Ligand code: HEC
């Protein structure tokens with residue numbers, strides 16, 4: 001286990017226990033880690049999340065890795081702090097289905113939690129303490145030392161010649177105008193699509209609710225200028241997080257890059273260029289062994 005600078009190790013560990021504890025969802029038998037799996041890409045590999053009622057929800061699960069560094073949270077950027085986002089998802093009847101009285105009763109009845117809260121925060125479990133611990137744990141979930149990071153630090157041999165060509169194209173085609181900064185995304189709201197979508201025909205078969213979700217931020221604010229606005233996702237570890245986009249419409253990274261070229265740049269890219277960009281994107285996968293991983297045999301997982 002590595003310690004993450006600036007975070008209290010005890011708080012991170014407590015947050016890790018909460019993140020993987022199915023008791024938080026009452027009888028629903030799920031934890032945060034059910035959807036944000038801590039091995040692999042930090043999501044569930046499904047097209048869209050599955051609600052407690054067993055039905056598909058409207059959105060694809062974003063990766064929990066590096067998520068804390070995004071400037072806004074969720075596809076529609078509807079939260080500006082991790083704690084607000086976490087509370088909303090905890091209390092969402094179809095996601096975690098929790099209530100504060102029940103969470104605090106469950107934790108308060110568990111001597112192990114009572115002792116840990118006392119040790120780390122000097123008090124019994126509280127709403128604030130739960131959100132602080134969950135937040136600290138998620139802030140520890142960074143994925144440093146990707147081959148691309150090493151390349152940027154001056155290790156020219158960290159990526160291959162083809163991957164480097166893909167990086168050159170990623171810049172030349174303008175992908176970098178939206179996917180930029182430390183998270184290679186996660187710091188802007190942008191329209192999707194800018195140009196008419198490649199999948200317009202296929203979208204006709206989607207449910208009305210799903211097609212409404214395509215309106216993005218507008219579905220929250222109802223302001224005309226927010227139509228089709230989404231937070232640009234981080235591309236870190238993107239090779240591990242198929243399927244892609246807010247509704248999981250693209251099953252492969254090749255398909256996602258084709259879609260981006262068509263809908264964001266208004267062009268079709270030659271197959272060879274798409275291949276190179278996909279190779280470059282794979283260099284963005286970092287180490288996923290940071291922070292605390294509660295033992296897999298633990299019933300909480
Ligand atoms: C049923 C699957 C599911 C469960 C369980 C779940 N999430 Fe999520 N999570 C999602 C989906 C779907 C989104 C995107 C929602 C949206 O955009 O409206 C999301 C978004 C997030 C985000 C925002 C990431 C970003 O980059 O914007 C964070 C942070 C997060 N969840 C944390 C948690 C925590 C903490 C828990 C447990 C308390 C949890 N999630 C439980 C499905 C789930």
Ligand code: HEC
Nearest residue numbers: 174175178190192230231232233244245246256260261264
């Ligand atoms: C005008 C801004 C913009 C440009 C330019 C752009 N993107 Fe995106 N990208 C977005 C937005 C917004 C999304 C999220 C769309 C959604 O799902 O609602 C996204 C999503 C993605 C995804 C899916 C990520 C995931 O986790 O689901 C990939 C991969 C991607 N972009 C790669 C690229 C590549 C490669 C290029 C250049 C060919 C590019 N993007 C150009 C704004 C942009």
